[in-house]
Amino acid sequence: MEVRIKTPIPGPRSIELSQLRALNVAQGHGSVCGIFIDRAEGAHLVDVDGNIFIDYAGGIGTINVGHSHPKVLAAMKDQIDQFVHPCFTVAPYEPYVSLATNLSKRVPISGSCKAVFFNSGAEAVENAVKIAKSYTGRKGILVFSHAFHGRTLMAMSMTYKEDPYKKGFGPFVPNIHRLEFPSENVDLDLNNLEFDPRTIACTVIEPVAGEGGFIPASRNAMAKLRKFCTQHDIVMVADEVQSGFGRTGTLFAMEQFGVKPDLITLAKSIAGGLPLSSVIGRSDLMDSAHIGGIGGTFGGNPVACAAALAVLEVMDDEQLPERANEIGKKVRSKVESLKDKCLWIGGVRGLGAMIGVIIIDPETGAPDKKRTSRIHKYALEHGLVMIPAGTDGNIIRTLMPLTIKDDILDQSLDILSKAIVNA
Ligand SMILES: Cc1ncc(COP(=O)(O)O)c(C=O)c1O
Known part of the structure; x- marks a missing residue:
């Protein structure tokens, strides 16, 4: 498939659908791009006007194995032919147990592990907190600036950015404490804490802050945080909803930090685009929640579990974590090569193919959201x-x-470069 733009963007059919949407869909569920999608395959999206785009959003990181991967589709179809949803809470089925077994073996956590499945990233985070609370008997949660953990009450309360995620939605969950996200430039400061560490059930940290701006946590800080958690019996949770599943060059980003968390939350790319999320962790911790205390009607749906088992096979067969590193290197060197003529490139950061390009005002060094929007608009109009x-x-x-x-990838980087240069 080749990039093909044959109408103004958005095209006439997308505009028609946007009008219908405005009348019938709550505006709160926004969309970044005004194009409506007709088909998707590999790294391409085809809109309802026949325009063909390369997809750098990947369903916000849910499509690491590509759109409509034939092996993943086949696994979904086979499962649909068997049964769709008896509900694990009523009567269990093998794909759930096989997936839990598979993931528990792969996760970078010491000792024997268990897994449990839900639908969304926010639900995984909520349940990791519930598990940590029942294990420790404590109420406090420690999170970080720039964090994004989801839109449900607990996850939203743990999230950092006010607008749009929290605006007007308070009161929030109490006993949540926040420290600066520790990165290359920001040390993890555990002195003069405004809370008693013995009241904290868990800390939840993204190894690479995703929505917050693709900021990798520093290795030193992760080691310091691990030590702090061990010292005070705090459960360390790595939120790998966005950084997980091959994106950063390893199946789990935590493999690159030299420390092992107690729990990991996963979602997004684990089931090739179907809604599935997971908490995986130390068996003693996972078993601390009483029977019936966690779960849900659709959690671990068999079609999603079958898809996830196929995704794992694809990850191995096509060596996608390794591929993430190659992609990341190419993106980095392309953007770095523009730095001299585009003084608004404030830096490039990230891990593997989870790359963030920082756009600034060259005069003041301040974040430049307007120029960033222009870059996105140009890219979309040219097929990215x-x-x-x-x-x-x-x-x-x-x-x-x-x-x-x-x-x-080369085509997409050409479009990206032009978008940055023309901004
Ligand atoms: C790190 C992280 N945690 C949690 C979530 C929430 O996931 P969901 O939107 O599936 O609820 C996200 C979503 O972007 C995320 O990036």
Whole structure:
């Protein structure tokens, strides 16, 4: 498939559907791009006007194996032919147990592990907190600036950015404490804490802050945090909803930090685009929640579990974590090569193919959200779908399928370069 733009963007059919949408869909569920999708395959999206785009949003990081991967589709179809949803809470089935067994073996956590499944990233985070609370008998939660953990009450309360995620939705869950997210430039400061560590059930940290702007946590800080958690019997939770599943060059980003968390939350790319999320962790911790205390009607739906088992096979067969590193290197060197002539490139950061390009005002060094929006608009109009990130909305992020072929990647980088240069 080749990029093809044959109408103004959005095209006439997309505009018609947008009008219908405005009348019938709650505006709160926004969309970054005004194009409506007709088909998707590999790294491409085809809209209802016949325009063909390369996809750097990947369903916000849910499509690491590419759209409509034939092996994943086949697994979904086979499962649909068997049964769709007896509900694990009523009568269990093998794909759930096989997936739990598989993931528990792979997760970078010491000792024997268990898994449990839900539908969304927010639900995984909520349940990790519930598990940590029942294990420790404590109420407090420690989170970080720039964090995004989801939109449900607990996850939203743990999230950092006020607008749009929290605006007007308080009161929030109490006993949540926040420290500066520790990165290359920000040390993890555990002195003069305004809370008693013995009241904290868990800390939840993204190894690479996703929505917050693709900021990798520092290795030193992770080691310090691990030590702090061990010292005070705090459960360390790595939220890998966005950084997980091959995106950063390893199946789990935590593999690159030299420390092991107690629990990991996963979602997004684990089931090739179907809603599935998971908490995986130390068996003693996972078993601390009483029977019936966690779960849900649709959690661990068999079609999603079958898809996830196929996704794992694809990850191994096509060596997608390794591929993430190759993609990331190419993106980095392309953007770095523009730095001299585009003084608004404030830096490039990230891990593997989870790359963030920082857009600034060259005069003041301040985040430049407007220029970032111009870059996204130009890219879309020339066949590249992207979504921004960052607490200040000034980060270009890459969440392309890891199955993207080199020639398509080159095409996409040409569009991205022109978008940055012309901004
Ligand atoms: C790190 C992280 N945690 C949790 C979530 C919430 O996931 P969901 O939107 O599936 O509820 C997200 C979503 O972007 C995320 O990036």
